[in-house]
Each structure stands twice: as C-alpha cells, then as structure tokens.
Amino acid sequence: MHFRFPRLVSVCGRHWLLPVILVVALVGCSSGGGSTPPPPAPTDLTASSEDGAVLLSWQGAAEASGYNVYRSASGTSDSAVRLNGDTPVTQTSYTDTTADNGTRYEYRVTAVGEGGESERSTSVSARPFSTPPTRP
Numbered sequence: 175m176h177f178r179f180p181r182l183v184s185v186c187g188r189h190w191l192l193p194v195i196l197v198v199a200l201v202g203c204s205s206g207g208g209s210t211p212p213p214p215a216p217t218d219l220t221a222s223s224e225d226g227a228v229l230l231s232w233q234g235a236a237e238a239s240g241y242n243v244y245r246s247a248s249g250t251s252d253s254a255v256r257l258n259g260d261t262p263v264t265q266t267s268y269t270d271t272t273a274d275n276g277t278r279y280e281y282r283v284t285a286v287g288e289g290g291e292s293e294r295s296t297s298v299s300a301r302p303f304s305t306p307p308t309r310p
Contacts, residue, residue, distance in 0.1 A: 209289060210287075210288045210289035211289045212285070212286075212287060212289040212290040212291055212292045212293075213235040213236075213237035213238040213285040213286070213287040213289065213292050214235045214237070214285065214292060215235075215283075215284060215285060215292040215293045215294060215295045216232040216233060216234055216235065216238075216241060216266070216283045216284070216285055216292075216295045217232065217233045217295065218232055218233040219231075219232040219281065219282070219283055219295045219296060219297075219298050220232070220298060221281055221298040221299070221300035222300070223300045223301055223302045223303055224302060224303075225275065225302065225303065225304050225305045226271065226273060226274075226275055226302055226304070227269055227270060227271045227273060227302055228269070228270040228273050228279065228281070228300040228302055229267070229268075229269050229270075230243065230267060230268045230269070230270065230281055230283070230298070231266060231267040231268075232266055232267075232283050232295065233266065234266040234285065235285045235287070235292070237285070237287045237288075237289075238285035238286060238287050238292075239262070239264075239286060239287050239288070240261075240262025240263060240264050240285075240286045241258075241262055241263050241264075241265075241266070241268075241283050241284065241285055241286065242256050242258055242262055242263075242283065242284045242286060242291065243256065243257045243258050243263065243268045243270070243281065243282075243283050244256055244257065244281065244282045244283070244284070244294065245257050245270060245273075245279050245280070245281050246279065246280050247277065247278070247279060247280075248278035248279060248280050248299055254280075254282065257270055257272070262286045268283075273300075273302045274302070275302050275303055275304045276301065276302075276303070276304075277301065277302070278299055278300070278301040279299065279300055279301070280297045280298070280299045281297060281298050281299070281300070282294040282295050282296070282297050283295045
C-alpha cells in the first residue's frame, strides 16, 4: 500500500493535507465557537434533617446529565468532600446517610454535563438529630 504525500482530506469541514489530519484528530474539531460550556449550577437547594440523615433536593438544569453532592463541616467549605463518589447522581435529590447526629454540615451541589462540571450551588446547612425518647 502506497500513500503519496501530500494527500488532501476533509476533516471537521475543512480540507487538510494528510500529515495535518493526525494533529486535528488529537486536538479535536471545533465549530469556531469553542467548547461546550458546563451546565448552570443547580438552584433552590434545600435540606431537611432526620435521625442520622440529611435529605437534600434542588432544581436541576436541562443540560445536566447528573449531579455531584458536596459536604463539609459547617464553616469549612474549602474542605468539601464529594459524597456520591465518582458517579454523578441522576435525580434532583440525595439523602446523606453518613451524617453524624449533632454535627452541622454545609452542602453544595454541582451539575455535570457534556461541557464538564458547573460552579457549586449556594450552600445550605443542616444538623441531623436523634429522635427524642417518648414521653412517659
């Protein structure tokens, strides 16, 4: 099989000489407008506390394929931990069952989409509590 250079090919709607196609394949095509932006951050994040759990819900974005949920001890948002691991949640709610009763937590949520991860939502705080004993 012989290839004669230069060979003209069409990639990404433009004509290129064959040696250039390798660079275009590594860099990727661009429609001139840049890459897809991430989805907007979730809004209306709310939290409610239960015995050993915090229930979160939020308003999602149509562009989002999933969401990441972050928790930090109250007042330390720079050390937030992603609760859902490496797999984004697909619902617009999440229950944190690892919360310790009596500890105040701050939560933020991000949207994940084709363009990456959004900025974090505004934070909400919650403190799970134990169920009080029944009155005699």
